[in-house]
Amino acid sequence: MIDRRRRQLLQFAAATASLAVLPGIGLATGPGLRAATPLGLPQVILVRALQDERLDALVGGSELRDWRDPDQLRAWIAGSEVQLTATPTNVAANLYNRGVPVVLMNVNVWGTLGVLAREAPLSGLADLAGRQVGVPWRGDMPDLVLRYLLAREGLEVGRDLRITYQASPFETVQLFLAQRLDAAVLPEPMRTATRRQAGSLGIEPLELDLQQEWARLTGDAPALPQAGVICRRELLEAHPEWIAAVQAAVGEAVAWVNANPGAAARLGAEHAPLPAPVFEGAIARTRLEMRTAQEARPALEAFFSALAELSSGFIGGGLPDDAFYLDKA
CATH class of the missing domain: 3.40.190.10 (Periplasmic binding protein-like II)
Structure with missing residues (x-):
């Protein structure tokens, strides 16, 4: 099938x-x-x-x-x-x-990408070692940016940390708020929405900006x-x-x-x-x-x-x- x-x-x-x-029929009319x-x-x-x-x-x-x-x-x-x-x-x-x-x-x-984590420390990607991280859209931008930076940091998925994939950011958020994930990679505005919702549940997540991590690990601009x-x-x-x-x-x-x-x-x-x-x-x-x-x-x-x-x-x-x-x- x-x-x-x-x-x-x-x-x-x-x-x-x-x-x-039939390229563009009716498109420009x-x-x-x-x-x-x-x-x-x-x-x-x-x-x-x-x-x-x-x-x-x-x-x-x-x-x-x-x-x-x-x-x-x-x-x-x-x-x-x-x-x-x-x-x-x-x-x-x-x-x-x-x-x-x-x-x-x-x-x-x-x-727009960042990591939210339920527990300290989270000063850099190395702090994700030993954790389970939720990522929406396997093979898409959040996943590839994270894996590229993890490799730059010397971390190997499966050996140093575990990634689980969800079909959408909404599912990632649900699992993170249910405390079934240690950390979550999310784009804006889901990052802000999740942080606010977590606060209402008594969870105060830490946050790591992946653009800053990109700059730190590649030497390029944080963009x-x-x-x-x-x-x-x-x-x-x-x-x-x-x-x-x-x-x-x-x-x-x-x-x-x-x-x-x-x-x-x-x-x-x-x-x-x-x-x-x-x-x-x-x-x-x-x-x-x-x-x-x-x-x-x-x-x-x-x-x-x-x-x-x-x-x-x-x-x-x-x-x-x-x-x-x-x-x-």
């Missing part, structure tokens, strides 16, 4: 193959911009960007959908249901390497190019002025979120099932910086190359070529 993941891959392959015959975003800080940024009156007048209005997992996004973008989306950078590269005609416009989220915005190439070719306007609006949105965390948190709470204080805490713990695709390319290629050592499937093969990166704003 074909398992669920293999079935999803076959469905995605079939959708991708269809694009080779008609008014309005069809966009999508995951929950979290990328959603706050894109919601704010699409509120720009100049952009709205130019594109004739916009629709913004929420996607819950990368499989849903792949179906939407491969099937031309959306033209533009916020997405983790590895998902963008994976789509491109599998033949979906997408273009990376920018990277604007540079680090991981985690998420940005991509568009379908057909949209870029049909409406380059739309893409330029979106790019400008995203840059202004990132600056606004950094300058107005309270207002940004309230905006996030209007569009997601998390309260404003969770978003405000997440903003404080996340590096938000707008870089165009070309500006972000060196950091992206170093990041992709490091994690692809553990799993080439992380980006769907080799490094994306020049056509993946938006040439100009």
Whole structure:
């Protein structure tokens, strides 16, 4: 029997193959911009960007959908249901390497990952020795970042510590709060939400920022190019002025979120099932910086190359070529 993941891959392959015959039918026709975003800080940024009156007048209005997992996004973008989306950078590269005609416009989220632990010490990754650590999404970004850094620290999974995998951050959080895990790796805003919920249960978790651990163990900046915005190439070719306007609006949105965390948190709470204080805490713990695709390319290629050592499937093969990166704003 074909398992669920293999079935999803076959469905995605079939959708991708269809694009080779009928690329982007109906995608760039008609008014309005069809966009999508995951929950979290990328959603706050894109919601704010699409509120720009100049952009709205130019594109004739916009629709913004929420996607819950990368499989849903792949179906939407491969099937031309959306033209533009916020997405983790590895998902963008994976789509491109599998033949979906997408273009990376920018990277604007540079680090959301952290470790929560129920007991001290937690001054560095070495302190995870002997513990059971929960990680969502086996083989995805949280898992590969953790395993890459553990190897740099000289720790071996299975010998020095145990990792158990969950299908989503929500499951990881449940197990951590039930004290069935010693530690948990989580992205924002789940990190902040979990810390707040743990406090209400009398648990005071310690926290370790994985961006700082990356800097300590690699010598690079404490910044991981985690998420940005991509568009379908057909949209870029049909409406380059739309893409330029979106790019400008995203840059202004990132600056606004950094300058107005309270207002940004309230905006996030209007569009997601998390309260404003969770978003405000997440903003404080996340590096938000707008870089165009070309500006972000060196950091992206170093990041992709490091994690692809553990799993080439992380980006769907080799490094994306020049056509993946938006040439100009």
